[in-house]
Amino acid sequence: MNIRLILLLLLFSVQFSWSQPADQKVIAKIGSEIISESEFIERYELTPQLYAGVKGTEDALKKELLYSIIAEKLWALEAESMGLDNSELIKSTYKAVEKMCVRDALYRENILNKVQLSENYLSEAFRRNSLILDLHYIFSNDESEIFKIYNQLKSGTDFYSIFLQRPESGLQEKPYNVSYGQMDKAVEDKLYGLKPGEITEPLKAPNGWYIFRLLSIDQKIIENAHESEEQKKYVLKVAEATITDSLYKSFYSNFFTNVNAETNRELLFRLSEPVIQALKFRSLKENISAGDKIYLNSDDLYKIEAALGQETLNSVFIKVNNQTATIDDFLQELSIEKFYVDSLDNDHIRGRLNFYVKRFIEHELLASEGYKRGLQNLPEVRRYLNIWKSYFLSEALRNKIRDSIEVTDDETYEYFLKRDGDTSLTIEVKIIEVLTDNLDIIRTVLDKLKDGADFRELAVKYTTREEAKKNNGELGFFNSKEYGEIGSKASLMNVGEMYGPIKVQEGYSLFKLIEKKETKNFTKQNFEQRKDLLKVELKSKKYSDAIIKKTLQLANKYNFQINEEILRSIKVFNTTTVVYRNFGFGGKLLAVPLTPPNYIWFKFWQEQENLAP
Known part of the structure; x- marks a missing residue:
């Protein structure tokens, strides 16, 4: 099992209405796909726009998001044409979300729709x-x-x-x-x-x-x-x-009467060993205070999988009625449910695992009932799943592009000479940052900021970037060309402003600009001292360039249309927090995909169109 995509799903929580207007306006067409007015509003208003003024006016923000969603759907179409929708990663990720939606539909059918106030x-x-x-x-x-x-x-x-x-x-x-x-x-x-x-x-x-x-x-x-x-x-x-x-x-009470479930206790104990080890290591590494929640993250789950081995992962872990589930199936559930403990006592951790096993059994039975009733075919379920499917496919292809990029020492040296060997102005920035792969941490930080907490203190406590944690929450002055989108965004901000959360390779980043300066590069810095950092920077640049180039190619391949009049007429509001969707019968994920910003390609596309005869 691969956990990477699933962990991107998962602090303000909302209940959603499934219904969609039948005469929905179409804001954009991308090949065989569309972006409806309702989808755009939903995705805009449920995507954090912290200090939106940093990026420009509301019209500019709307365009940036629309171009990014168009790019997402273009990449999804290409990924599907390449057969990536048949990969085990995509199928398992999609199935996990589909089960949540089916359970939610069952909840609405049997509970919400029957609520009547006499x-x-x-x-x-x-x-x-x-x-x-x-x-x-x-x-x-x-x-x-x-x-x-x-x-x-x-x-x-x-x-x-x-x-x-x-x-x-x-x-x-x-x-x-x-x-x-x-x-x-x-x-x-x-x-x-x-x-x-x-x-x-x-x-x-x-x-x-x-x-x-x-x-x-x-x-x-x-x-x-x-x-x-x-x-x-x-x-x-x-x-x-x-x-x-x-x-x-x-x-x-009625549904779970006469349920016969059997858990392989030996496998549960075997699973608990690497889980306990991972949690204790994470607590020590991140200096988590006693009583605070300790979460399993993607790296932990990879290590647990490796420790167990494929044979154990494929072993039957649970038998319930006429259904079976493997350790692999259960780990899939843990990746969505965000397993955590608040004590490192071995018995407590095993007790928590046992609790999650019980909930997993319930979820599987409820989803099975929903499938029997055909709830997976409801139009509102298909609509919501299609939004996530596009995101999963686009991310799979983006990851494929990222993994294909290599940087040699010679390329790095040439980049060094071009970048640092002239006397041009360089913008250097200093930020305070919270970096984490856990959106619950981002939610906690945003909530505490609203209550007046000091961002520096929060960064020291919560960031996983060791350099910042050891430096009072700060990343010392660095070239704005470094750290990918973090550096480029910081260079455009005013001192004192905050930005994020944004998706970066290490997780999610929320940062505040505290200083900015311009310097001239009159002397070359020692290449060997900076080679590793320059390699990361160059790889990030090559990846960004590849994303823009590929999106432009896909725009020409699949074509797209935008209804500018509808886009201008849409009224939206900004949210400053990460929004979760709560599902009936348990489970939650991001209300909408946190689509990576990808709008620069549109400027090149316009220039191309203007040059066309």
Whole structure:
């Protein structure tokens, strides 16, 4: 199994509507493919545009993204013509996302589409929301003790003669207040059914058992029309969530009745060994604090695969009903689900693996049910999958181009002489950077920045670039031609501005420009000292040039058309965070593909068109 593409999928989360207007406007045509107005708006508004002014006006941003999506679809068409859609990597990656979409469609069919708010239900919800319950409670994590206390209370013992002797009374100098939507529905029903002075039977909670006594009921005070409207929205939201949860639990209970699953415990233990080793190494390498989450990333999964060997990877790991799954299938799930632990205790890690195995079994059964119902053929499922398929194919071909690029020592020396052997001005930049292959880290950083955190401190804590981590989060002055798109973008920014996240070879980069200067190259720097860095820089340049050249060739091969009028008329807003899509029955990935910027080719295409007779 190859994990590379899958890990690009995976912090603001949203629920999506499947529906699309039947008379959708087409903003661009690329060979047999189209870009609809809705797809463009969705991809623009769900792609982070941090400090968008750095790149220009909104019209310029729209064009840059459109040209990049056109390029993506051109590359996808070419990849398909080369048969890359039949590679094991593409098929397994696509299948994993398809399963999530099928499960999501099953969730909508069996749960979301059945959510109905009756008049009586809403009336009771609004009544409860108008009240605040004042309560005292007796708590015990011992079931026999709590029922013994309950029997005493039922026999006439005064509640407070017991309550005041217990340690939890010290936490209740003021009554415990309960409002609508605060408790589990079953508990809430019991509490709102009490009259002052009455007690509940023992109620089970995750941390133990409770007996509640109702002291009094207060009316909630609504001070103005705005607050009244907000309360109305809140009641509707809670009421819908409560019914959804009830339908989910009912479906879940019925669906998983009589499921016979068997896991190969020996294989699970064998898998746990390289997983434990990888997590401990990552914690040490990144200096992760105790209690913080430690994720498996793509490199870890490659090493785990190598440690297990192909024979083990192909071994049957799970048998459930009439289905089987291999260790390889399970690792595919881990690459999407972003396996993590918050403790390096061996038993804790094995327990987490066992939890993911259970969830994997559930996911496989739910997806199988969805396929039986033909949900994979729903137009809305096909539309969403086609967007991702284009991205997967284009990335596969881009990776093929990247892997084919070689740089010799002679080429590097010639590049050195051309680059550093003149007296032209050179822009040097200094940045603070967070580099990571985990988008959850990017989400955390963006959230903390919104709360006023210092970017330098966040960079020191989270970046995986050792040079920056050891230098107070900074990358010292470097030529803007270095570090690929990071350097080129930084050269156009103003000091103090931020940019990102952008996809780079090592993962995702979010950076802030802190200094910029221009220098003249009057003397040649020692070639041998800089050869390795120059090789990386030259390879990046050759790759960028190859991407532009190839995109131009594909534009001429497949042709494309743009409706400039529709593009100009589209109104969009910028988001400054990475957006995830949550799927029904579990799973999440990026709301839309984070397409690499690829728009420079369009300028060359225009020049070519202008020269045409």
